[in-house]
Amino acid sequence: MVMAKTDATAGIGSDVARIDGRLKVTGEARYGSDFAVPNPAYAVFKTSAIARGRIAAIDDGAARSVPGVLDILTYRDVGDEVGEAGFFASGGYAGTTIRPLASDRIWHDGQIVAVVLADSFEAAREAAHRLVVDYAAEPPAAGFDGPGVEEEDAKKDDPAKGDAERALREAAVMVEADYATPTQHHNPIELFTTTCAWTGDRLTIWEPSQNVYGIRNGVAKQLSLDPEQVRVVSPYVGGAFGSRGSLTQRTALIALAAKRLNRPVKLMATRDQGYTIATYRAETRHRVRLGADAQGRLQALSHEGWEVTSRPDSYKVAGTSATTRVYACSNIASEVTILHADRNTPGFMRSPPEVPYVFALESAMDELAVKLGMDPIELRRINDTDVEPVGGKPFTTRSLMKCFDAGAKAFGWSERDPTPGSMRDGDWLVGWGCATTLYPTHIAPATARVTLTPAGKAIVRTAAHDIGTGAYTAIALTAADRLGLPLDRIAVEIGDTNFPPAPVAGGSNTTASVCNVVAKACEQVRGQLASAVTAAGDGPFAGSDPNALILAEGELRGPGNASEAIGDAMARASSGAIEAYAENVPDGLQQKALGQLYQGLPALTGGAQMEDRAQFAFGAEFIEVRVNARTREIRCPRALGVFAAGQIVSRRTAESQLIGGLIWGMSSALHEVTEIDRGAARYYNDDLAEYLIPVNADIGKVEVMILPEDDEQVNALGIKGLGELGNVGTNAAIANAVYHATGVRIRSLPIRIEKLLGDRSA
Amino acid sequence: MRPFVYARAEAPEEAFAGTEGGHPAFLAGGTTLLDLMKLDVMRPDRVVDINDLAQEYGAIRIDDRGLELGALVRMSEAAEHPDIVAGYPVIAQSLQLAASTQLRNMATLGGNVLQRTRCAYFRDTSWAACNKRVPGSGCAAMDGVNRKHAVLGTSNACIATYPGDFAQALIALDATVDVAGPAGRRALPFAELHRAPGDSPEVETALGPHDLITGFRVPALPWARRSLYLKVRDRESYDFALASAAVAVDVEDGLVREARIALGGVATKPWRARQAEAALKGRTLDENAAETAASAAFADAETRDGNAYKPELGRRTLVRALLQAATMRV
Incomplete structure (x- = not known):
């Protein structure tokens, strides 16, 4: 339970410290592997050293002789004991259809081939090293440009309109360019851990998760249990970024191991195993063609994308859903193709469709501006639109140009000399770039229970998730606001299937979904209290209209200055607590979506999927890079993001999300790449020493401005999720800044020194 | 990590005792050794902790003749030493620019020059081909991921990069390395300490298996300041x-x-x-x-x-x- 300890008047939109911050920095917050279970056994995975083939032989003699080893599970032991959970994209729970230890077949590098169980972690690890697995290897396909990949036309609903080919032929100015983004891994600091304990036929799972109901129902399905027998606990999550949204293979395996040993089992997978037993951002390629008239008005936009997925699963992100809807254009074509290779199945990673696809679009827009001799902001302005161009549906709100204008002013954009290489500071070339950022505004069904205690405190319970985003704080602020209570009278309990369900923490929907239903539950609590006191024969509200009573500043207030402290009103009205359970099914979804939510299969709606409207949050990002004139190191001393995202609930954590997004964008543009040995189809740099992310010294000034925006259509509270808004435009803004600094256009991420060494003119 | 005998040397001669045969390893800061033991790359059966020898090998001395650095001096001590910063800037900078503060506080100068390559084909035992780890097994880096690999001093057997910084500074200043071993003490030019891989990349230095680096001597030559x-x-x-x-x-x-x-x-x-x-x-x-x-x-x-x-x-x-x-x- 997290109790807020902040000021008395905080509510929706307040700037308060994260209410769980103290618990986190003092180590009191319990993460998945922190929960103590009695007499645990420890599990260590052995993973495959090839990407394709079969297990030929397993020699476990030396491993079993390590003192303390209890058992070693392989496909011979598990086989069909772990059933299918279904692929998430086909209405299931799992991030892959590959079942753990089901057969001798190897589908990808780093696949789990054995679970070593021992009395200590050290013994299990030593035994895993001593376990000898021989393979009958087959030549694998790593992905693009390699032999053996299978192409699948993923076309289903590729956005299109008009005649793009013809318009491209007739356009006064055209840009055609190919872009590429690499494999990237989430690397949450908290490793992929799972602890399982059985009490009779009831299973408890402690695991960092973005969807506790999904794990509960998915594991129940895999192990033929009633979901009611399974409890999943995940109150704090040490980073997730999409990697903990779908069920991984490990959970059922550890549950099974605990059952077999009749003893709790703890798993803490290693950092490198996290690269292959969970998901990652797929490698993508793009061809973007833009045609414009001489004034820069887009006449045609064509975006083709290619994405690499695993052999068995058709994972795709198809970010053309976003890139075809950014700018006014009459002729639009798009197509997405996926390539099946011998890789583990990719999955969601912060802004999954938008990050790679918007990098391509916003780089191409910059190229078009250069070709037109036009300021890139003015190019965005001339193509601004109030309706999304594919379906002609109006944007609920769109503050894109307001963001660009506020940002240009704050950044000093008018000082920019557009000539590449013209701005310099000593030995360093200076480049300024900008890009549009956007993210679809999602919402999902949600439920919550709010309890008002006789002492006038409130407890909010919902199986929502705070993956570091500030959900605890946003929920507490909403309840404080609606119950008229000081923030320190609100307790929030989340991340547990003992609470009513909330959706997956994905698609930036949590704040909108959960805060709206919490507000609803609070209103029910108010209604119950108001009904009780107005029905009572005495007291200041006797006979009043219950609908006229409000909760504010710790008081129940009614017509004619009637008021009473909430605690006093509670004492008269109720012998115990007042409790309300609320459900919210958002506009555009049917009631059955609630049943799906209880099954851990939340339906998200929003973005361009709405019948009557398009709902997106927009922003403008500005970047300054410095490139050493001689040795070409690329540094990013300044970033500014200006955003509008409807009603901000928790201002400080919202700003933190956006700052973190910009920093991630720098990381993605300049550093992050999972290197693949193309011959072996195996990951090479699978640790944090070699998979680079920025260190503090890489991050200079990062500024965020959030512009006011009222949007009454997106949901009752007017909330647009922004967790994934910050890192969408940054890749292109940096590439555009690098072009401005050097005159070299880099179309393949990450942008690293060697790509800028071609020019010896320095 | 596999079981091993842990011993603590309280005097220099104790460091070599009991190291006949087998695969001994000296433990100083542990920033390379422990990583590689956990990864199952290094499998010493005896680990001799030499941190108690700091009395003997842990000092920094500077005079007119030059600079003496004990092998157990921590990287951060030398990096921040004002006389080194002023008189031997290349040494101070090579240390300041290496690793992180936390690592520099642990790692010793002797261990630093012996740090192993970052080549992942070496550091991850699931790769079958690594001549440095398993002599004769091949080199996966040749046609694999080799963005960070070496272009000088390579052989058909190995292209792994030497990862350190401080060693370059010692070479630039004509340093000498002092070594103690079961057979006694000796000194050699630092530039002769490391070996190019040739046909035997598993042999990285001129040190014997029981040799211990005890310190470095840097002459006060006219170019040290520039x-x-x-x-x-x-x-x-x-x-x-x-x-x-x-x-x-x-x-x-x-x-x-x-x-x-x-x-x-x-x-x-x-x-x-x-x-x-x-x-x-x-x-x-x-x-x-x-x-x-x-x-x-x-x-x-x-x-x-x-x-x-x-x-x-x-x-x-x-x-x-x-x-x-x-x-x-x-």
């Missing part, structure tokens, strides 16, 4: 060099009397660029001379797909370092 370390890397800190240069130059009347150049990030061992040094002698240290030296330094470079950029980056790094050294006020 020295610097330039490290070019993907990120600003806590990253290994893609290319680095340790340079020390003695300039009189505008002409180079003597130069020392050692290259990092581009070679299989700390790399002294003798041809580049020779190319500078007697010349004005300008762009032209620096370019000539840099070209000479990489004349013999051999590249693979992923590291084809390294000679160009290495040349630019060296030119930048030399021109920066030329403008130093000493």
Whole structure:
């Protein structure tokens, strides 16, 4: 339970410290592997050293002789004991259809081939090293440009309109360019851990998760249990970024191991195993063609994308859903193709469709501006639109140009000399770039229970998730606001299937979904209290209209200055607590979506999927890079993001999300790449020493401005999720800044020194 | 990690006791050894903790003759020592630019020069082919991921990069390394400590299995003050060099009397660029001379797909370092 300890008047939109911050920095917050279970056994995975083939032989003699080893599970032991959970994209729970230890077949590098169980972690690890697995290897396909990949036309609903080919032929100015983004891994600091304990036929799972109901129902399905027998606990999550949204293979395996040993089992997978037993951002390629008239008005936009997925699963992100809807254009074509290779199945990673696809679009827009001799902001302005161009549906709100204008002013954009290489500071070339950022505004069904205690405190319970985003704080602020209570009278309990369900923490929907239903539950609590006191024969509200009573500043207030402290009103009205359970099914979804939510299969709606409207949050990002004139190191001393995202609930954590997004964008543009040995189809740099992310010294000034925006259509509270808004435009803004600094256009991420060494003119 | 015998040496001779046969390892800061033991790459059956020898081998001494660094001096102590910062800038900088504060506080100078390569084919035992880890098994890096691999001092058996920084500084300043072993004490030029891989990449140094580095001696030569370390890397800190240069130059009347150049990030061992040094002698240290030296330094470079950029980056790094050294006020 997290109790807020902040000021008395905080509510929706307040700037308060994260209410769980103290618990986190003092180590009191319990993460998945922190929960103590009695007499645990420890599990260590052995993973495959090839990407394709079969297990030929397993020699476990030396491993079993390590003192303390209890058992070693392989496909011979598990086989069909772990059933299918279904692929998430086909209405299931799992991030892959590959079942753990089901057969001798190897589908990808780093696949789990054995679970070593021992009395200590050290013994299990030593035994895993001593376990000898021989393979009958087959030549694998790593992905693009390699032999053996299978192409699948993923076309289903590729956005299109008009005649793009013809318009491209007739356009006064055209840009055609190919872009590429690499494999990237989430690397949450908290490793992929799972602890399982059985009490009779009831299973408890402690695991960092973005969807506790999904794990509960998915594991129940895999192990033929009633979901009611399974409890999943995940109150704090040490980073997730999409990697903990779908069920991984490990959970059922550890549950099974605990059952077999009749003893709790703890798993803490290693950092490198996290690269292959969970998901990652797929490698993508793009061809973007833009045609414009001489004034820069887009006449045609064509975006083709290619994405690499695993052999068995058709994972795709198809970010053309976003890139075809950014700018006014009459002729639009798009197509997405996926390539099946011998890789583990990719999955969601912060802004999954938008990050790679918007990098391509916003780089191409910059190229078009250069070709037109036009300021890139003015190019965005001339193509601004109030309706999304594919379906002609109006944007609920769109503050894109307001963001660009506020940002240009704050950044000093008018000082920019557009000539590449013209701005310099000593030995360093200076480049300024900008890009549009956007993210679809999602919402999902949600439920919550709010309890008002006789002492006038409130407890909010919902199986929502705070993956570091500030959900605890946003929920507490909403309840404080609606119950008229000081923030320190609100307790929030989340991340547990003992609470009513909330959706997956994905698609930036949590704040909108959960805060709206919490507000609803609070209103029910108010209604119950108001009904009780107005029905009572005495007291200041006797006979009043219950609908006229409000909760504010710790008081129940009614017509004619009637008021009473909430605690006093509670004492008269109720012998115990007042409790309300609320459900919210958002506009555009049917009631059955609630049943799906209880099954851990939340339906998200929003973005361009709405019948009557398009709902997106927009922003403008500005970047300054410095490139050493001689040795070409690329540094990013300044970033500014200006955003509008409807009603901000928790201002400080919202700003933190956006700052973190910009920093991630720098990381993605300049550093992050999972290197693949193309011959072996195996990951090479699978640790944090070699998979680079920025260190503090890489991050200079990062500024965020959030512009006011009222949007009454997106949901009752007017909330647009922004967790994934910050890192969408940054890749292109940096590439555009690098072009401005050097005159070299880099179309393949990450942008690293060697790509800028071609020019010896320095 | 596999079971091992842990022993603590309280006197130098104890460090060698009981190390006959088997696979002993000395434990100082542990920043390389423990990682590689956990990864099952290094499997010593006896680990001798030498931290108690700091009394003997843990001092920094500076006088007119030069600088003495005990092997158990922590990287951070030497990096921040004011007399080293002023008198031997290339040493201070090579240490300041290495690793992170936390690692520098643990790692010792003796251990630092012996740190193992970052080649993942070496550090991850699931890769079958690594001649350095399993002699004769092949080299997966040749046609694999080799963006950070070496272009100088390579062989058909190994292209793994020597990852350190401090060693280049020692080479640039003509340092000597002191070694103690079961057979007694000896000293050798630091530049002779490391070996290029040749046919036996598993042999990385001239040390015997029971030899212990006890310290380094750096002579007070005229070019020590006009020295610097330039490290070019993907990120600003806590990253290994893609290319680095340790340079020390003695300039009189505008002409180079003597130069020392050692290259990092581009070679299989700390790399002294003798041809580049020779190319500078007697010349004005300008762009032209620096370019000539840099070209000479990489004349013999051999590249693979992923590291084809390294000679160009290495040349630019060296030119930048030399021109920066030329403008130093000493």
